[in-house]
Amino acid sequence: MNPDYDLIIIGGGMVGASLAISLAGQPLRIALIEAAPFPTQGTKGTPGSERATPSYDDRAIALSFGARRIFEGMGLWPDIAPQTTAINHIHVSDQGRFGVTRLNAKQEKVDALGYVATARQLGTVLMSKLQQCQNLTLISPATLTDLKIGDGNGNGEDHATAVITHGDGNTEALTAKLIVAADGGNSSVRQQLDIRTTARDYQQTAIITNITTEKPHNNVAYERFTPNGPLALLPMPENRSSLVWTRAPNDAERILQLSDEDFLAELQPCFGKRLGHFLKVGKRNRYPLQLIQSQEQVRSRLALIGNAAHTLHPIAGQGFNLGLRDVATLAQQIVDAHQEKTDIGNLSVLQTYADWRQRDHRLVIGFTNTLVKTFSNRLLPLAVARNIGLIATDIIPSLKHGLARHSMGIAGKLPRLSRGLPL
Numbered sequence: 001m002n003p004d005y006d007l008i009i010i011g012g013g014m015v016g017a018s019l020a021i022s023l024a025g026q027p028l029r030i031a032l033i034e035a036a037p038f039p040t041q042g043t044k045g046t047p048g049s050e051r052a053t054p055s056y057d058d059r060a061i062a063l064s065f066g067a068r069r070i071f072e073g074m075g076l077w078p079d080i081a082p083q084t085t086a087i088n089h090i091h092v093s094d095q096g097r098f099g100v101t102r103l104n105a106k107q108e109k110v111d112a113l114g115y116v117a118t119a120r121q122l123g124t125v126l127m128s129k130l131q132q133c134q135n136l137t138l139i140s141p142a143t144l145t146d147l148k149i150g151d152g153n154g155n156g157e158d159h160a161t162a163v164i165t166h167g168d169g170n171t172e173a174l175t176a177k178l179i180v181a182a183d184g185g186n187s188s189v190r191q192q193l194d195i196r197t198t199a200r201d202y203q204q205t206a207i208i209t210n211i212t213t214e215k216p217h218n219n220v221a222y223e224r225f226t227p228n229g230p231l232a233l234l235p236m237p238e239n240r241s242s243l244v245w246t247r248a249p250n251d252a253e254r255i256l257q258l259s260d261e262d263f264l265a266e267l268q269p270c271f272g273k274r275l276g277h278f279l280k281v282g283k284r285n286r287y288p289l290q291l292i293q294s295q296e297q298v299r300s301r302l303a304l305i306g307n308a309a310h311t312l313h314p315i316a317g318q319g320f321n322l323g324l325r326d327v328a329t330l331a332q333q334i335v336d337a338h339q340e341k342t343d344i345g346n347l348s349v350l351q352t353y354a355d356w357r358q359r360d361h362r363l364v365i366g367f368t369n370t371l372v373k374t375f376s377n378r379l380l381p382l383a384v385a386r387n388i389g390l391i392a393t394d395i396i397p398s399l400k401h402g403l404a405r406h407s408m409g410i411a412g413k414l415p416r417l418s419r420g421l422p423l
Helices: 016-024 066-074 077-083 119-128 187-192 249-256 259-270 319-339 347-376 380-395 397-408
Strands: 005-010 031-035 059-065 085-087 089-094 102-103 114-118 134-139 143-147 160-166 171-181 197-212 220-224 231-236 240-247 279-282 285-294 301-305
Touching: 005 016, 005 160, 016 031, 016 119, 016 319, 059 066, 059 119, 059 319, 066 077, 066 114, 066 319, 077 114, 077 119, 085 231, 102 380, 102 397, 114 119, 114 134, 143 171, 143 187, 171 187, 187 301, 197 249, 231 259, 231 347, 240 249, 240 259, 249 285, 259 279, 285 347, 301 347, 319 347, 347 397, 380 397
Parallel strands: 005 031, 005 171, 031 134, 089 220, 171 301
Antiparallel strands: 059 114, 085 114, 089 102, 143 160, 160 171, 197 240, 197 279, 197 285, 220 231, 231 240
16 A cells, blocks of 8 residues: 555654654655644744743753754754854863863864754744645644554554544544654653653752853853752853753752742852852743663664653753754665665664664763762762863863763764755
């Protein structure tokens, strides 16, 4: 039979939208299914976001230099760049200790080590582009209610069937050569197919908010490790910084109940006075922190990307960037297979994608886990050792360069989009 689509993407958030856009212009029939209503033409935001003008409280997204390259390859960077704040320096320190590591864009011979954009701004660019894709059908609001996939070994269909329920309650069965799960950490695709996960509860809660500082941030991103968990500040426009403050769950609940003045008073000694006094804090949100890994990245006619495959601790700001590199690699595999007249849902095609991504997943997850574990331990010998490590990384060029390349997402074998090249 001829399936309804070549590819159905479940989940229209930033990762799912990026995959659809990366395949725009290809001779492929694509459907993007999203549970939240898509904004209509001319409105701002991603699915489910408020349609309002930018505000002080807009959530920040860290984009690595590698993410910039991917968006360049997709033709989106000229629209995204004006909305971003460059990260020219990264400063890593351990509260109350002597160790520090400093990364510098000029030393790495790049325009910036990374960038910060708000989710609203990035979503607006993605949504505008989605609505211009001629080979794409946007289906929302709609939820996945059933999914059937052949085993690819002659014992099943040569397509997958996704049963969706529209916002009006009507159901519809859609067929495709390939299903891509981009539906987040609570993936309905994983649940439908009984794909198991491994989870690690960090027993930490991230407090997310924006703050204004007395001194200009000068495009410096800070990662500071404290006895109660890591604290990160990312530079934003108008001398705002995006704060990610990790605390124990009970402590986080207490801090969230503080007045703005008391909140800033408790935050100040944890960070210090590098940026002077903290002057203003916006709306505060909290997120329990877990590492969730899918035990399967692919099956015949199925691939998992982004948070559906891996949900990370926010330390080092690698979550969205890792998902975007999933997009770049899977998109290349799909395009290459289609050009070679190979079934894009064939397990061998998808296994190549999974094998390619395995090393990056392992390194990033291992790195974030090590940071959380190492800097959460306050034993004196370990504290001395990790601070020696910070100093060594700061003064040994090869170590610093290696850390910078991994932080920028440009280490290892890179697909075309990750080199800034179109598919």
